[in-house]
Amino acid sequence: MGGAITIAAGDSYFEISKNLDIFTDLYKELNIYYVDETQPGKLMKTGIDAMLGSLDPYTQYIPESDMEDYRFMTTGQYGGIGALIRRRDDLVLISEPYEGFPAMKAGIRAGDEILEVDGRQVTGLDTEEVSKLLKGQAGSSVNVVVNREGVGTMQHTLAREEIKIPDVPYKGIIDAANGVGYIKLNSFTHTAGQDVRNALKELKDQGAGKIILDLRGNGGGLLREAVNIVNLFVPRNQLVVETRGRISEWDKSYKTLSEPVDATIPLVVLVDAQSASASEIVSGALQDLDRAVVIGERTFGKGLVQQTRDLRYNSKVKVTVAKYYIPSGRCIQKLDYAHRDSTGKVTEVKEEDIAAFETRNGRPVFDGRGILPDVDVEDPELAKVVGGLYAEDAFFDFATQYRSKHETIPAAAEFMIDDALYAEFQAFVEGREVDYHTESMDALDALEQKAKKERYYEHTKAQIEALRSGLKPDRKADMLRFRSDIEEVLRNEIVSRYYFQTGRAQAALSTDLYVKRSLEVLNTDQYGRILTGAGKGDR
Numbered sequence: 001m002g003g004a005i006t007i008a009a010g011d012s013y014f015e016i017s018k019n020l021d022i023f024t025d026l027y028k029e030l031n032i033y034y035v036d037e038t039q040p041g042k043l044m045k046t047g048i049d050a051m052l053g054s055l056d057p058y059t060q061y062i063p064e065s066d067m068e069d070y071r072f073m074t075t076g077q078y079g080g081i082g083a084l085i086r087r088r089d090d091l092v093l094i095s096e097p098y099e100g101f102p103a104m105k106a107g108i109r110a111g112d113e114i115l116e117v118d119g120r121q122v123t124g125l126d127t128e129e130v131s132k133l134l135k136g137q138a139g140s141s142v143n144v145v146v147n148r149e150g151v152g153t154m155q156h157t158l159a160r161e162e163i164k165i166p167d168v169p170y171k172g173i174i175d176a177a178n179g180v181g182y183i184k185l186n187s188f189t190h191t192a193g194q195d196v197r198n199a200l201k202e203l204k205d206q207g208a209g210k211i212i213l214d215l216r217g218n219g220g221g222l223l224r225e226a227v228n229i230v231n232l233f234v235p236r237n238q239l240v241v242e243t244r245g246r247i248s249e250w251d252k253s254y255k256t257l258s259e260p261v262d263a264t265i266p267l268v269v270l271v272d273a274q275s276a277s278a279s280e281i282v283s284g285a286l287q288d289l290d291r292a293v294v295i296g297e298r299t300f301g302k303g304l305v306q307q308t309r310d311l312r313y314n315s316k317v318k319v320t321v322a323k324y325y326i327p328s329g330r331c332i333q334k335l336d337y338a339h340r341d342s343t344g345k346v347t348e349v350k351e352e353d354i355a356a357f358e359t360r361n362g363r364p365v366f367d368g369r370g371i372l373p374d375v376d377v378e379d380p381e382l383a384k385v386v387g388g389l390y391a392e393d394a395f396f397d398f399a400t401q402y403r404s405k406h407e408t409i410p411a412a413a414e415f416m417i418d419d420a421l422y423a424e425f426q427a428f429v430e431g432r433e434v435d436y437h438t439e440s441m442d443a444l445d446a447l448e449q450k451a452k453k454e455r456y457y458e459h460t461k462a463q464i465e466a467l468r469s470g471l472k473p474d475r476k477a478d479m480l481r482f483r484s485d486i487e488e489v490l491r492n493e494i495v496s497r498y499y500f501q502t503g504r505a506q507a508a509l510s511t512d513l514y515v516k517r518s519l520e521v522l523n524t525d526q527y528g529r530i531l532t533g534a535g536k537g538d539r
Helices: 012-032 038-054 062-074 129-134 190-207 224-233 278-288 384-393 395-406 418-429 438-454 457-471 476-480 482-508 511-524 528-532
Strands: 059-062 077-080 085-089 090-095 113-117 141-148 152-159 161-164 171-175 178-182 210-214 239-246 250-257 266-272 293-296 304-312 315-324 335-340 346-349 354-357 364-366
Touching: 012 038, 012 059, 038 059, 059 062, 062 077, 085 113, 085 129, 085 354, 090 482, 113 129, 129 141, 171 190, 171 482, 171 511, 178 190, 190 224, 224 239, 224 250, 224 278, 239 384, 266 278, 293 511, 293 528, 354 418, 384 395, 384 476, 384 482, 395 418, 395 482, 418 476, 418 482, 438 457, 476 482, 482 528, 511 528
Parallel strands: 178 210, 210 266, 266 293
Antiparallel strands: 059 315, 077 161, 085 090, 090 113, 113 141, 141 152, 171 178, 239 250, 239 315, 304 315, 335 346, 354 364
16 A cells, blocks of 8 residues: 555544545535525534534534633633623513622612613614623723613613622521531632632631531532532542543543641531532532531432533534543443433433442442432422412512612511511512412323323212312412412512622521521531431431
């Protein structure tokens, strides 16, 4: 062959080269000969997305046009005015201003309707389009016209800032008598480790001798920040996580590199079904090392590691390159993307393939199913009437109206919904169409259909109708029956209008079952018994 490299037909590189040639020819032919005008960029994006979607949901193509969104995901930063927006019918409303940023400082409030951005009317635009208009280089100015009910139109010229969504939106002493500090961690951007370190030190200075680290709803982020956060609580040179891939380049061990802030302070980690990835590294590693009691629900089960690779024309691909393994040796990945059922649906790791491992103290833990907490908390599902009121924007609109009538309220932790305020809310929703369906009614509908199919319905019609009458949602009755559920949501919404994200987090703690259970564990001998294996928790 005169020194040429021969590639065997069975070699994967030959397969790649062959299929690239086929794809190039196919793409060219489609764009030349297809009966209607094609959009080459959109067509290619569709093909790429479908190809990557057949692997796993985390392997993604990032075109240059989406690079700002990618930057926000990894850093939590963007240039803008600092406000969440939402669409209602053809209107675009301010959903919530971020504390300390331009929108809030200018006096823009949740519920304000955006009319114009830099002279362009936004009626009918979707939130993504309006968001792009509001975002821009930090230091540049943007003119925003809003309408506030009862006040009229207002014009604001805002200087955009570098908006950084805080990784730690709230920290504080929540049980002064027992010295319990609380840290809420929402994400793992490049500042997460430092933010948690600062919060921990601040709480210790305020007298905290026990800590609750809340990872509920935290979908993860940067792996190195997970390692940094574990390092705050365990000595240096401890293995936190290993990554293992198909090629040796991704086989890496991540150990703690620094001295801890406090290696002995009693620690509870809160998790739920939305705690994923980096959250699972932190909770799982601390559980494996018997350094913390994990409380809550079983976590999401994402044990896959992504790496971003540069492509041409300023685009990128985020590709799954490895799985991660925490100190006990277990991988917590729940879904097996390499094997699908006959319909193409991804299946969970088979029960017979789940292996048992041990924590440092010999407690049993298992792979393949996320992180199973040491203490389960069953948070009752919110009453269906709450969902109906939420869908109708009753909480949002009432809080907007309340803010316009009341300049101040008591501190976030002290503000309560009394009888008079609750009666006011009941009157407010009186004329609204609040539609909601219960699972009980769904089950009854299914039963009725089955009874008709099997020809039992005529014999049981009276009983079924009587049951339907008893189960049929009655909004007025439900607003009394489920007042505590409704009050909780209403209180948090009103508090957020005065004290923003910090106040919302503070208000929610007073009724938080996870926190209450954490205090019971931290303030009794349960904590030590669970970590030594003497107490099995409440699984």
